[in-house]
Amino acid sequence: IPLLIINIQRGGPSTGLPTKTEQSDLLQAYYGRNGECPMPVIAASTPSDCFEAAYEAVRIAVQHMTPVILLSDGYIANGAEPWRFPQSADLEPIIVKFKKGLAEGEQRFMPYLRDEKLARPWAVPGTPGLxxxxxxxxxxxxxxxxxxxxxxxxxxVKTRELKISRIAEYIPEQHLDSGPESGDVLVLGWGSTHGAIKSAVAELQAEGRAVAHAQIRYLRPFPRNLAEMLGRYKHVLIPEINNGQLIKIIRDQFLVDAKGYNKVKGVPITRTELVHAIKELL
Structure with missing residues (x-):
């Protein structure tokens, strides 16, 4: 069933720090569904990015017939930046296909007959014959x-997992936000760490350091070129406002000896902190 779940993360657990930011729900989103039944996970990185991230999450939900989790956090939710309101004509259309009846030669409706995306047909309730x-x-x-x-x-169980993995064929490849195609350090971020990483990396690049920055939107499945990108750098640093969650997944999926920079104080990571953390790897 297409469903969009939006999680604006804050300090936890329970009510926790209701006005403070955190990125502590990634593992819950990634592994929290019962029965080894994964869901796509998308993360917005800035206030203006929330619209595009939500629009993309809806596209995946309705075209792949699956629940999707969209992660944001308190720092993004309470932030603001200039944003040009989009015109509907400029938006990439989301194509939705409903099954409206039995096809020619189809004796009875097969609700688990999947398409090339492994998505099941979407039958409107009450449609005769379906x-x-x-x-x-x-x-x-x-x-x-x-x-x-x-x-x-x-x-x-294997089919449900493959269905989510196959979404990687329908999302963009991972791109660098800035920096060389290969080098000493790749700073890999997600969510609201974007601004601090961007500023810290720009400062080091101005000093001539071979440091690059990539911000992940698609957390499950990962972009299909991410493994190749990670392998082009001597070190991978993953800053997170949690106790180390994306780093666990990256190490598990790609066997990369990534290093973490973690801060769980209810406040964002700063540019100065990241500059020091990156220099320790150089």
């Missing part, structure tokens, strides 16, 4: 019948 079962019980592939078959369950 009645099907819904609910939390495991379904048989293709037919959508309730199934307790062991092999079918393993197949469906």
């Amino acid at each position: 009645e099907h079962r819904i609910g939390g019980l495991e379904k048989e592939d293709i037919t959508g019948n309730v199934s307790y078959d062991a092999d079918n369950h393993q197949h469906m």
Whole structure:
């Protein structure tokens, strides 16, 4: 089912620090769904980026038929910057396809017959001939019948994972925000660390240091070229306003000896702090 969940992170747990910022929910978004059933995760990096990130999250949700989590945080939510209000004609259209009836030669509706994205057909409730079962019980592939078959369950778990992984084929490749294509340090950020990283890296680049900056929007799945990009630098530094969450995923997925800079005080990381952290790796 297409669904967009927006998480504006703050200091936790529970009510925690309700007016302070944090990036402490990434692992929950990444791994928190039961039954090894992943969801796409997208992160906005600035106040103006929130619109584009939300629009992209909706596109993924409706075209890939999946819930999507959009992460922001208190620093972004309470921030402001000039933003040109977009015209609807300038927005990339989001193509939505509904199944409106049985196709020629189709004897009965197969609600789990997937397309090239592994997305199931979207049948409008009440459409004649498209009645099907819904609910939390495991379904048989293709037919959508309730199934307790062991092999079918393993197949469906793998299919749900592959469906999310395949979204990488429909999102842009990771780009550098600034810096050389290869060098000494790549500072890899997500969310509201964008401004501090951008300023710190610019200062070091002005000194002639081979330092680059990349800000990740697509956290699950990662852009398909991210592994190759990480391998072009001697060191990877991941600043986060948490106890080290993206760094765990990066190390797990890519076997990269990334280093973290973590601050969990309810306030943003500063440019000066990052300059010192980067220089320690040079």
